[in-house]
Amino acid sequence: MTPLLAVRGLTKRFGAGCGECLDRTSALRETNRCPRCGAILACREVSFDLYPGEVLGIVGESGSGKSTVVRLLHFDLEPTAGEYRLAVADAAAGGGGRNLFALSPFQRRRIRNEHMGIVYQNPRLGLRLKVSAGGNIAERLLMAGWRHVGRIRERASELLRQTEVPLARMDEPPRNFSGGMQQRVQIAKALSTRPALLLLDEVTTGLDVSVQAKVLDLLRSLQRELGIATLVVSHDLGVIRLLTSRTIVMRHGEIIEQGLSDQILEDPQHPYTQLLVNSVL
Amino acid sequence: MTRPEPTPSGTAFPGGWRRALEEGASRYSYAFLDESAKREIRRRILKAIALPGCQVPFGSREMPIARGWGTGGLQLTLALIGPEDVLKVIDQGCDDSVNAVNIKKFVGRVAGVRMTTDTRAATLIQTRHRIPEEKLDSGQVLIFQVPIPEPLRLVEPSERETRRMHAEADYSRMWLYLYEDIVRYGEITVGARYPVMVNGRYLMDPSPIPRWDLPRLHRAENLFLFCAGREKRIYAVPPHTDVEPLSFEDFAFRVERFPGRSCSRCGAGDSFLDEVIDDARGLRSWVCSDTAFCEKRRRRKAPPAEAPGGSR
Numbered sequence: 001m002t003p004l005l006a007v008r009g010l011t012k013r014f015g016a017g018c019g020e021c022l023d024r025t026s027a028l029r030e031t032n033r034c035p036r037c038g039a040i041l042a043c044r045e046v047s048f049d050l051y052p053g054e055v056l057g058i059v060g061e062s063g064s065g066k067s068t069v070v071r072l073l074h075f076d077l078e079p080t081a082g083e084y085r086l087a088v089a090d091a092a093a094g095g096g097g098r099n100l101f102a103l104s105p106f107q108r109r110r111i112r113n114e115h116m117g118i119v120y121q122n123p124r125l126g127l128r129l130k131v132s133a134g135g136n137i138a139e140r141l142l143m144a145g146w147r148h149v150g151r152i153r154e155r156a157s158e159l160l161r162q163t164e165v166p167l168a169r170m171d172e173p174p175r176n177f178s179g180g181m182q183q184r185v186q187i188a189k190a191l192s193t194r195p196a197l198l199l200l201d202e203v204t205t206g207l208d209v210s211v212q213a214k215v216l217d218l219l220r221s222l223q224r225e226l227g228i229a230t231l232v233v234s235h236d237l238g239v240i241r242l243l244t245s246r247t248i249v250m251r252h253g254e255i256i257e258q259g260l261s262d263q264i265l266e267d268p269q270h271p272y273t274q275l276l277v278n279s280v281l
Numbered sequence: 282m283t284r285p286e287p288t289p290s291g292t293a294f295p296g297g298w299r300r301a302l303e304e305g306a307s308r309y310s311y312a313f314l315d316e317s318a319k320r321e322i323r324r325r326i327l328k329a330i331a332l333p334g335c336q337v338p339f340g341s342r343e344m345p346i347a348r349g350w351g352t353g354g355l356q357l358t359l360a361l362i363g364p365e366d367v368l369k370v371i372d373q374g375c376d377d378s379v380n381a382v383n384i385k386k387f388v389g390r391v392a393g394v395r396m397t398t399d400t401r402a403a404t405l406i407q408t409r410h411r412i413p414e415e416k417l418d419s420g421q422v423l424i425f426q427v428p429i430p431e432p433l434r435l436v437e438p439s440e441r442e443t444r445r446m447h448a449e450a451d452y453s454r455m456w457l458y459l460y461e462d463i464v465r466y467g468e469i470t471v472g473a474r475y476p477v478m479v480n481g482r483y484l485m486d487p488s489p490i491p492r493w494d495l496p497r498l499h500r501a502e503n504l505f506l507f508c509a510g511r512e513k514r515i516y517a518v519p520p521h522t523d524v525e526p527l528s529f530e531d532f533a534f535r536v537e538r539f540p541g542r543s544c545s546r547c548g549a550g551d552s553f554l555d556e557v558i559d560d561a562r563g564l565r566s567w568v569c570s571d572t573a574f575c576e577k578r579r580r581r582k583a584p585p586a587e588a589p590g591g592s593r
Contacts, residue, residue, distance in 0.1 A: 105448075106448070106449045128457075131457065131461060132461060132464060134464065135457055135461050138457060139453055139456075139457045140453075142453045142456040147529050149463055149529045149530075149531050149532055150531050
């Protein structure tokens, strides 16, 4: 099977860099800050594949670079180095197996609109809180070229029903909503154009436990129904256990261990992963 | 410090201040702007024509009228005008409003061109917020005074961001604004300054002309030039260019309608009408916003004896 998404050597450095940054930082050296020039290597030489329909988890402590990876994949940040291929995007990019990071911002934005959905930890990043919930979903559809208000509203209400947001509140701005409901609107927005790739960046962090459970439940049932390839970023091992089949463990911007989620959680090999698994309350 | 008396006998202005002013005017280069300024503006115009609807920055000069009073349109007029040109200046369709008259006087003094109110006779027409009712032809240029050249300013305050949006043709925010309008009010409530797509590429602010005038921009015979003096932007719609107002499949673009109304002066039922309220009698009536068009119709209808002068 060919991977839907392939990432090779993804590196993001904040700061000028000195040429020795890569040699002086790593998980082994216990730092991602170059001692010589002070540059931060938020992620360094990250490579992985994601197969169609698969759910891959990225776990690690805060500052380990997991959110940076997601933002790079969503083109929110410019990478320092690396290659990024998306099987579904090849037709639009005009040629098989092209590196998406080499495309123009215009082409990248098109690929992002057509093939990716993202749910941020903070709804503020993913939603326009002053625009109605329906409008937030409509924005993505409008980006994709929908020009029929009736059909847009139909699709928006269908999505809101799927994500269990009361339809009566469709024309209300999400700033009036609770945190859990905002998150569900965000999920509806991310799913609106039927993306091939869904990026979930700490979706349940900051929600209380019962709402967390609801959101996770929703994500799991949507996953079963739609079978979208998903990248789940979380520091919460419970979320990883519940949602993912395969997991990557990151530390100091580097992948230190990867494998089946069960295997990682039951039989961690790397000392840091062992620590992580053992520190669950 | 005391100002010298503005009298003919004053020592500060031998020969009188009015003559001093005239002499001063003659010391300027033709049409007020210096030649390098004109050349820059003409180059910018060419670029704007090459990229229909794209806002081209230019070095807006200080003019003897305040920014926001038509300095953009005035600079285009002065950069393009020649001694053989015939100029018409209108302000919301009116040839005789203070703004239009002042601009006409100024251009007349510095460029010495003929003035007209007849839309057909003019080669250059400078306008504020209207397109004349009569169809323009390929020899004419319509110059708009633009207050806010950025159509996306409504949805995005940052200039850096709006430039990115134009570069990537990312106009979903504007569409979203119209969608929200429909959700809230059941229709698109944008009156003047209705955003249009030019040549299928750039979103453009047509300046605050009523929706009524927008169809005239589409595949016209003449050149339309837009200039914002304060915001320092020039843009253009060349002849035969597609100009399409944003609209949804189920919420089509509509122009203003005046059901059952017609101009109380000339009787026209197919022109853009202004509402006039007679405070003394508490009556409302409607007249053509385009005064030259109205006058022409009345002159054609009325017996010749009454025609000259009209009832100004």
